[in-house]
Amino acid sequence: MELPVAMKVLPVGDCIWEIPASEKPGMLVPARLYASQTLLAGMDAGVFEQVTNVACLPGIVRAALCMPDGHWGYGFPIGGVAAFRADAGVISPGGIGFDINCGMRVLRTTLTEAEVRPRLRALVDALFAAVPTGVGAHGFLHLEPPAFREVMVEGARWVVRHGYGRPEDLEATEGGGCLAGADPAAVSDRALRRGMDQLGTLGSGNHYLEIQVVPADGIHAPDVARAFGITSPGQVLVMLHCGSRGFGHQVGTDYLRRFDQAMRTYGITVRDRELACAPFRSPEGQAYFGAMNAAANTAFANRQLITHRVREVMARVFDRPAEALGLEVIYDVCHNTAKVERHVVDGESVELVVHRKGATRAFGPGAPDVPVAYRHLGQPVIIGGSMETGSALLVGTAHAMAETFGSTAHGAGRTMSRAQAKRRVWGETLVREMRERGIVVRAASPAGVAEEAGFAYKDLAAVVDTVHRLDISRRVVSLRPIGNIKG
Amino acid sequence: MAVADCALAIEGESLDDLFETAARALAELMVDPATVDQSVRRAIALDAPSLDLLLYDWLAELIFLKDSEQLVVTRADVDVEGASPCRLRARCVGGVIDRGRTALRADPKAVTFHQFTLEPRGAGWRARVVIDI
Numbered sequence: 001m002e003l004p005v006a007m008k009v010l011p012v013g014d015c016i017w018e019i020p021a022s023e024k025p026g027m028l029v030p031a032r033l034y035a036s037q038t039l040l041a042g043m044d045a046g047v048f049e050q051v052t053n054v055a056c057l058p059g060i061v062r063a064a065l066c067m068p069d070g071h072w073g074y075g076f077p078i079g080g081v082a083a084f085r086a087d088a089g090v091i092s093p094g095g096i097g098f099d100i101n102c103g104m105r106v107l108r109t110t111l112t113e114a115e116v117r118p119r120l121r122a123l124v125d126a127l128f129a130a131v132p133t134g135v136g137a138h139g140f141l142h143l144e145p146p147a148f149r150e151v152m153v154e155g156a157r158w159v160v161r162h163g164y165g166r167p168e169d170l171e172a173t174e175g176g177g178c179l180a181g182a183d184p185a186a187v188s189d190r191a192l193r194r195g196m197d198q199l200g201t202l203g204s205g206n207h208y209l210e211i212q213v214v215p216a217d218g219i220h221a222p223d224v225a226r227a228f229g230i231t232s233p234g235q236v237l238v239m240l241h242c243g244s245r246g247f248g249h250q251v252g253t254d255y256l257r258r259f260d261q262a263m264r265t266y267g268i269t270v271r272d273r274e275l276a277c278a279p280f281r282s283p284e285g286q287a288y289f290g291a292m293n294a295a296a297n298t299a300f301a302n303r304q305l306i307t308h309r310v311r312e313v314m315a316r317v318f319d320r321p322a323e324a325l326g327l328e329v330i331y332d333v334c335h336n337t338a339k340v341e342r343h344v345v346d347g348e349s350v351e352l353v354v355h356r357k358g359a360t361r362a363f364g365p366g367a368p369d370v371p372v373a374y375r376h377l378g379q380p381v382i383i384g385g386s387m388e389t390g391s392a393l394l395v396g397t398a399h400a401m402a403e404t405f406g407s408t409a410h411g412a413g414r415t416m417s418r419a420q421a422k423r424r425v426w427g428e429t430l431v432r433e434m435r436e437r438g439i440v441v442r443a444a445s446p447a448g449v450a451e452e453a454g455f456a457y458k459d460l461a462a463v464v465d466t467v468h469r470l471d472i473s474r475r476v477v478s479l480r481p482i483g484n485i486k487g
Numbered sequence: 488m489a490v491a492d493c494a495l496a497i498e499g500e501s502l503d504d505l506f507e508t509a510a511r512a513l514a515e516l517m518v519d520p521a522t523v524d525q526s527v528r529r530a531i532a533l534d535a536p537s538l539d540l541l542l543y544d545w546l547a548e549l550i551f552l553k554d555s556e557q558l559v560v561t562r563a564d565v566d567v568e569g570a571s572p573c574r575l576r577a578r579c580v581g582g583v584i585d586r587g588r589t590a591l592r593a594d595p596k597a598v599t600f601h602q603f604t605l606e607p608r609g610a611g612w613r614a615r616v617v618i619d620i
Contacts, residue, residue, distance in 0.1 A: 249550075
């Protein structure tokens with residue numbers, strides 16, 4: 001197999017590849033890539049460079065990991081997972097990404113495709129009007145700084161407490177929609193000013209709000225699907241993908257800049273400036289962790305507010321109370337975070353700071369942070385695909401706990417740049433073609449649609465097949481889009 | 488280059504010219520500047536320990552204004568002093584995004600250090616900046 005790097009990439013198991021620590025000076029652990037042969041061959045050179053750079057960071061344990069949807073990111077690859085000892089390792093904003101707690105949420109409905117189709121255009125238009133997208137968007141909730149600081153600490157709980165959701169939404173959200181350790185004092189005034197008016201907005205890029213359907217052959221694990229409230233093909237779901245908006249972006253910017261300088265204090269050198277980091281237990285490391293959790297909580301709040309808007313819109317369009325339409329949250333999962341977790345390393349339970357950047361937590365059965373309704377099955381996993389090809393629901397496994405610090409893929413993963421995608425298709429043309437295939441799209445920017453064309457991404461089925469084969473999460477339901485709102 | 492990115496390759500006859508061009512490039516990335524009115528004047532002053540960090544901070548400031556005030560700076564008259572600490576004084580012109588009129592493009596999240604460079608080239612300067620969108 002031809003790979004774009006000169007390093008040794010050795011097969012060490014089915015769909016597991018290892019770059020030994022001897023391949024690059026400074027590597028403290030090997031790098032491991034989880035991919036089928038085809039997916040590995042399609043990975044760009046940057047993935048191999050970046051995952052081996054991550055393997056050089058202080059305090060890393062076991063290996064630097066890359067999931068099957070891995071592609072070249074900033075510092076860490078997207079699809080990167082790395083765990084550092086909490087007592088002797090680092091925290092790196094580059095291992096989380098600028099869009100802190102970018103994540104996925106999926107809601108089930110009692111509606112079928114046959115019921116939705118006649119009103120699909122009206123539904124997509126109404127959602128597009130109710131959920132602001134694109135550059136310069138601000139949400140319907142205007143908070144003063146003291147209230148926004150409460151959101152930083154309480155996350156989705158604040159939103160539900162103020163009437164924008166159901167208490168059970170929180171149970172179905174990772175961490176209950178509120179990560180502990182948020183520290184508003186560690187957040188700059190600029191971050192606050194940048195994000196305060198953006199709660200309830202979708203953003204742009206690859207973020208979306210989508211109406212999806214369970215295809216005829218889409219239920220792969222009926223028992224687990226039933227626990228998710230998915231009972232038959234044709235059932236309609238609503239999926240959203242977004243994060244902490246300008247607030248999280250500014251927290252990332254502030255601390256990348258601060259760590260770039262702080263590394264000198266701690267005598268840390270990195271192979272890529274985007275890997276700027278600080279010891280987790282240092283004042284800088286703790287400040288970032290507090291600010292990052294604050295941003296993560298605003299992302300939960302953001303997805304909760306959008307959920308509220310979706311319920312309002314669907315109740316209006318279908319002229320029924322939202323409760324009658326179901327619209328229950330199946331799960332809400334982060335894919336850009338660092339979390340303190342205990343994992344077994346060399347036979348010993350160790351407290352680790354697990355960075356997941358474009359990677360989804362996939363805790364197996366029995367894990368305490370999995371909602372009671374799913375605890376016997378494992379944590380629901382949401383893998384978002386391109387707007388043309390569909391998405392997937394999976395479930396976490398015990399094997400993921402042992403193999404990948406309880407982590408799996410998060411999406412399809414890009415294969416080409418935004419500029420390349422725009423050269424291949426006009427946004428307006430793609431919208432028309434998708435409409436002819438039964439997918440209604442509304443977007444703030446036509447160029448943004450072209451950038452997110454299905455051909456710009458890896459084959460989602462190949463990613464899902466690979467994580468299933470690896471048993472780091474198990475396939476439950478496939479979903480195809482029929483309506484999409486984009487930034 | 489990372490595949491989800493937008494890379495700006497910027498050249499200037501001087502540092503002032505490079506910083507001014509970088510602002511225009513960022514505006515082009517976010518919106519069609521012709522669809523933004525030119526009604527807002529803004530003075531910006533920044534200090535940084537090095538020139539490259541000054542460029543980073545300059546673009547980060549313009550992204551900040553896009554979110555905090557929905558303000559897009561379409562033109563800037565910039566004076567850069569290269570002595571340590573490096574200083575920037577800019578007189579900016581731009582407008583607030585009007586969602587009924589402004590043609591929207593990408594929504595930048597952040598300036599990255601990915602392959603970030605600022606260096607002299609011949610009689611002038613050049614820079615490469617990757618913007619996370």
